Amino acid sequence: MSSLPNLEQKEKAIKTMTKEKRNFRQNLVAYAFISPWLFGFIAIIVGPMIYSLYLSFTSYDLLSAPRWIGFDNYIRMFTNDPRFWTTLKVTLIFVAIAVPLRLVFALAVAMLMNTGHRGSGFYSLIYYVPSIIGGSVAVAVIWRQIFGREGALNHVLSWFGVEGYNWFAHPDYALSVLILLIVWQFGSPMVIFLAGLKQIPQELYEAAAVDGSNKIQSFFNITLPMLTPVIFFNLIFAIINGFLTFTQAFLITAGGPIDRTLLYALYLYQNAFEYFRMGYASALAWVLLVIIGAFTAIIFLTSKKWVYYESEGGKS
Structure with a gap:
């Protein structure tokens, strides 16, 4: 046994x-x-x-071996580089204006596409196209043809006796031209908003209508709360992409005039491949990483107060 x-x-x-x-x-x-x-x-x-x-802790010009200099790049960045502060200011203004406008416009178009009308899928595809080609040379040429001195916009203004500008070369309007281009590329967040709208149960709107709610009240009481996870997702990616915007500024304005469109990513590129300050450009890249991480962390922390998850029966 x-x-x-x-x-x-x-x-x-x-x-x-x-x-x-x-x-x-x-x-x-x-x-x-x-x-x-x-x-x-x-x-x-x-x-x-x-x-x-x-x-980022070296002096490196792509031609000779990196030379260790410690924190000199970071010290120079914060104490002896006025263009760093200029480009940071320009980028923050750009993100603060372009991101909300792009998301609001994308949501508005997504709601129009969600009406269930015939051909809405085709129109969604058409509206998505600018997001695909927005950073191409062709779009830069088109934008110059629209906002140049002899462009289409000035031609239309001349009908009303208004003298236009070379918009992307004017210090007061050049950044607005880039912001308008980013807003025009609303296709990606629009598609995501449209998918989110289709997931909202219609029974909620029917119940609200029975209670006497109009469309505006239903939008603020049902649509927006149910879309907050999608808004949260789009907001994170829009802010990241906003700080990383490079191609549009590089192709259309090249940072001018007088650094009014010198976005952070473009300044990083200039230091790396025009001035051959690869060490300094690496330091700029890591500072940008910290900035993006800080904004992302703030959004994640504050999301507990405004993001609603239906499965949890309330806010995150």
């Missing part, structure tokens, strides 16, 4: 070993499948990030 417990223990040990071997093989297969992505993530993202952090 005493041998029976030992036999049971041996069988249990064998089953455990078999299970561990099976789990190991399954994990090995899983790692084999994700290894291309894992290799690319380490080689293309993690590796360059670590190297750029090292370069």
Whole structure:
């Protein structure tokens, strides 16, 4: 009888070993499948990030070996580079205006597309096209043809006896031209808003109508609260993309006139590939990472007060 417990223990040990071997093989297969992505993530993202952090503490001109200078790049940035503060101010103004306008416009168009009218899918596709081509050379040429001295906008203004400007070369209006272009590229958040609108139960609107709510009241009491997770998602990505905006400023205004459209990403590019200050550009990149991280953290922390999740029965 005493041998029976030992036999049971041996069988249990064998089953455990078999299970561990099976789990190991399954994990090995899983790692084999994700290894291309894992290799690319380490080689293309993690590796360059670590190297750029090292370069941010060096003086490096792409031609000679990096020379360690400690925190000099960061000290110079905050104490001896007025253009850094200029570009930071321009970028903050750009993000503060462009992001809300883009999201409001995207939501308005998404609500129009959500009416269920025939051909709404086709129009959604048409409205999404600017988001695809918005950073191309063709759009830069079009924008110059519209807002240039002899552009279409000035031609229309001349019908009313108004003399126009070279809008993207005017210090007071150049940034507005870029903001208008970003707002015009509302396709991506619009598609996400449209998907969110389709998930709102129609029973809520029917119940509100029975209670006597009009469309405006239903929008603020039903649509907006139910869309807050989607607004939260779009807001995060819009702010990140706003701080990273480069192509539009590079192709249309090149940072001018007098640095009025010198966005942060463009200034970073200029330091890296025009002035060959790769170490200083790396320091700028890490400061930008901290700024974006700070804004993202603030939105995440404040989301507990305004983001509503239906599954939780209230706000996050």
